[in-house]
C-alpha cells in the first residue's frame with residue numbers, strides 16, 4: 001500500500017514542479033496586458049459600460065474623477081483620522097507570523113477578524129461601523145458617506161444590482177461595505193524595511209471573465225508625496241499562462257523585501273494612477289497592484305471595499 005503523503009510534502013512537491021515548469025516555459029513578458037490601460041472619466045459618473053470593461057479585464061482600472069465631493073472627502077478623512085478605533089492591518093502571509101503592514105484600518109477588516117478569531121465582534125458591529133460615515137453635519141444635514149454613494153450608484157447601474165455580502169450562518173449579518181485605510185509616513189528609517197510600496201495581489205487566481213475579486217477605493221486625502229496607486233500591466237486569463245508563471249506571480253503574496261525586488265524586476269513597469277480627494281478607482285485585485293511609497297509629509301486616507309463578481313449574480317461588496 002502506498003503511504004499517505006503529508007500535505008506539507010505534497011505542497012513542496014507541487015512548488016517544485018511549478019518551479020521546473022516555469023524554468024522551462026515561464027514567460028512573464030507574454031502576460032503583458034493588451035488593450036486599454038486606465039479608463040478615466042472626468043465627469044464624476046460611474047457607468048455600467050466601464051464596470052463591464054473592468055470585469056472583462058479589458059481595462060486595468062476605472063478612474064472616476066470627482067466621484068465624491070472633494071470638500072466632503074477631506075471632512076470625512078478628518079473624521080477618520082480622529083477616530084479612536086484604529087488598528088494595524090497586519091495579517092499573516094505565506095504561512096508566516098502576522099507582520100505589521102504599512103496600513104492602519106479604522107475598525108476591523110474582515111480578513112483581520114478571521115485571522116484573529118473576532119468574527120462575532122465583526123458581525124456584531126458591521127452596521128454601526130458603516131453608519132459612522134453616514135453622519136449628521138453641524139447644520140443638521142444628513143451626509144452620505146463615500147461608500148454609501150458607491151453602493152447606491154453601483155446597485156442602480158449594474159444589471160444584477162449590488163448587495164452587501166452576508167454572514168453564512170448566524171443572524172446573516174451584513175459585511176461592512178468598506179474599511180477606511182490610513183497610511184502614514186514611516187516614523188523612522190529602517191533599512192530592513194521595504195519602502196517602495198507593497199506590490200501584491202489580494203487573491204492569486206486566473207483572471208476569468210466569469211468571476212473575480214475586484215476592489216473599489218475612494219480617495220479622501222493625499223500625502224504631499226507618494227501614495228499613488230500602481231498597477232502592473234499583466235493579465236493571466238488561461239490556466240497555461242497562470243501555471244507556467246505561478247512561482248513569479250505568487251511572489252505578490254509576500255511582504256518580503258527580496259520577493260518584492262524579484263517581482264518588480266520580472267514584471268513590466270507599473271502604470272501609475274494619480275488620485276485626488278473624491279476620486280473613485282476600481283481595479284481587479286488579482287493583478288499585482290500597490291501604493292507607491294514612501295508616503296511622505298502627511299497621512300494618506302482612503303476607504304476600500306472588495307467586490308465579488310460571479311456572472312449572472314449581483315455584485316457583492318465586503319470589507
Ligand SMILES: O=C(O)CCC(=O)C(=O)O
Nearest residue numbers: 202215217229285291304
Ligand atoms: O489604497 C490603494 O490605493 C490600493 C488598495 C488595495 O490594495 C486594494 O484595493 O486592493
Ligand SMILES: [Fe+2]
Nearest residue numbers: 201202285289
Ligand atoms: Fe490590494
